[in-house]
Amino acid sequence: MKFVISLALAACVSFTCAQQGPQRCTSMRVRRNAATLSQQDWQSIANVLSRMQNDGWISRFGESHDRVFSRVHGNTCFFPFHRRYVLEFENIARSYDPNFVVPYWDATESFRNPAADRILSSNGLGSNGQGSDSCLTNGIQGNAQMTYPNQHCMRRIFDNGNSINPWYAPEIISSYIQTDTSLASFRENIEYSIHGAVHLGLGGEMNTGYAAHDFSFMVHHANLDRLWWNWQNTHNSFLMYDGTGSNGPASLSDRIPEDSSVPLNGDNVESVMVLGYGNVCYTYDSGPGAPQSYPSGGSGSRQQNGTDANNGNQVPSSSSNIESRRRESEGIQNSLDSNAVNRFFPGFGGSMSRPLRRRGSEKKTSECGGPIPFPPRLTPAWIKMHGYDPNRVESAHKNACEIVEILNNSTYSSPY
Numbered sequence: 001m002k003f004v005i006s007l008a009l010a011a012c013v014s015f016t017c018a019q020q021g022p023q024r025c026t027s028m029r030v031r032r033n034a035a036t037l038s039q040q041d042w043q044s045i046a047n048v049l050s051r052m053q054n055d056g057w058i059s060r061f062g063e064s065h066d067r068v069f070s071r072v073h074g075n076t077c078f079f080p081f082h083r084r085y086v087l088e089f090e091n092i093a094r095s096y097d098p099n100f101v102v103p104y105w106d107a108t109e110s111f112r113n114p115a116a117d118r119i120l121s122s123n124g125l126g127s128n129g130q131g132s133d134s135c136l137t138n139g140i141q142g143n144a145q146m147t148y149p150n151q152h153c154m155r156r157i158f159d160n161g162n163s164i165n166p167w168y169a170p171e172i173i174s175s176y177i178q179t180d181t182s183l184a185s186f187r188e189n190i191e192y193s194i195h196g197a198v199h200l201g202l203g204g205e206m207n208t209g210y211a212a213h214d215f216s217f218m219v220h221h222a223n224l225d226r227l228w229w230n231w232q233n234t235h236n237s238f239l240m241y242d243g244t245g246s247n248g249p250a251s252l253s254d255r256i257p258e259d260s261s262v263p264l265n266g267d268n269v270e271s272v273m274v275l276g277y278g279n280v281c282y283t284y285d286s287g288p289g290a291p292q293s294y295p296s297g298g299s300g301s302r303q304q305n306g307t308d309a310n311n312g313n314q315v316p317s318s319s320s321n322i323e324s325r326r327r328e329s330e331g332i333q334n335s336l337d338s339n340a341v342n343r344f345f346p347g348f349g350g351s352m353s354r355p356l357r358r359r360g361s362e363k364k365t366s367e368c369g370g371p372i373p374f375p376p377r378l379t380p381a382w383i384k385m386h387g388y389d390p391n392r393v394e395s396a397h398k399n400a401c402e403i404v405e406i407l408n409n410s411t412y413s414s415p416y
Contacts, residue, residue: 021294022271022278028290029282031226033320034103034119034219036285041103042124046140048096049215053144057092062210063148064262065217069209071257073386077246078187079228080269082221084256087272087280088264089218104222104284106320107167107198109416112373114164114201125216129156134204136214146205146213154213155204159376164201166373168194170416171328171407172400173318177231178347184243184250186231192388192396195224196378207382226284227318229275233288234316234347238274238295245269286320316347319416327415335412344403372404372414 037045052058065085072081086102093100105125110117119125126139135153137143144154158164173194180186198220199206205214212218232238245254252270271278276290283289317325329348332341341348377397383390407414 022274022280024290024294025276025278025281027281028276029101030285031101031222031282032103032285034105034124035109037103037124039123042140044097045100045103045215048093048100049140049144051096052093053141056147058144058213059147060261061089062146062205062213064259065212066148066209067259067261068257070387071246073191074388075245076184076187076241076243076250077254077257077269078191079183079225080241080272081246081256083225083228083272083280084264084267085212085262086218086221086225087282088262089212090282101282102218102222104226104320105216105219106223106226106318107220108170108173108194108318109321111167111169111416114167114198115158115162119219125214125219126156128158128162129204136204141215144213146210148210148213156214157203157207159201159203165197165376167197167201168375168400169372169404169414170318170324171332171372171414172375172403173227174316174328174347175344175403177227177234177318178316178345179343180231181235182242183231183237183240186228187243188392189396189399190224190227191386192378192393193375193400194227195220196382197376200376200379200382209385226286226320229284229288230316230318232273236295238291239270241269241273284320286322324415331412331415332407335410336406340406340410344406372408374404375400 049058068081072078090100090102093102105119107114107117110119114120115128120127122138122142124139126136126142129135130137133153134155134157135143136156141154146152146154173190176186176189176193180189198216199211202214202216205211206216232240239252241250241252243250245251246257247254250269252268252273254269256264256267256269256272258264258266272280274280274291274295275283277294315325315329317328319325319328332345332348336345375397378388378393380390383393
């Protein structure tokens, strides 16, 4: 009897050990908001990119992304793949400069007039392309020559001449973070909104399967990764991986798609689910930090033991700016009725009083605009390229439009 109990205890201990997951990183680098970078910071990035370009890495990243494209878009693998992919880029860049860290581009900060964002200037990512080939001639990758899929100057083609159509407002993304209770639904909303809007807004290289040629790809996907991390913390769903993966029903044991041009070491999905553990040794300057212990639970449930003392103060917003997050939360609580808050912004709490309407006639629900501009639709070509269901894309767009309508028809004043 004692022998049986001993075996049971041994098995229990082994099972517990197996469930501990990756070890916590002993040191972590911090990804910063690209808007805070100095000219010296951008020059350091330019130096690394130039060396990577000379050694063929930039073209290889574009090629590898193109080759796995259909397996990492339109399904839940979208988030873990791009987390691992940007991390690989960062790791390779750090072999040239150990201080290199991919910044993130909170593109919603300039959603009203994206082309005016100082990040899209000659001192940063560069502006619009020039000439008959739309060559990007300025910025940290100015006149960079790519070899995949053929020899060409890296292209940039804004989607509205020399300007860019408005992107998705931060409030829309905040609503997704708060209301989507599964990773599958959050992934869909993000992929159909700010993800596509930025790719299409910049155009050129970013409107292709080999978009990773453009460093804009890395800073954009670092921001999407930050949004996913916010969502994971908001719902305490660090290990939630549901819906459809790259090869069928999603499983944490799924191998992340990779191509031989940029190997990802055969890593599985679970290895990248939690920041601050295993080889995912980074956090974001906007928070939340890494959990003090590795979360427990399965891929379809919320986890326990995945908390951090600082995470409780995190406002469930897409914004990287603390003051703007506070004003967004307070403004929505004070401007919308409780039904609207509970439906679209449950993380902000509700106001029991009915808000005053703006002056003038109320807009029809089929319209969008006012203080918060209407978000653009994905183009038919982009939808086809990704294999999206057009009906689901349209449904997501209508939901975004409804959020804008409710905010614009209230007394809410956006801080963005």
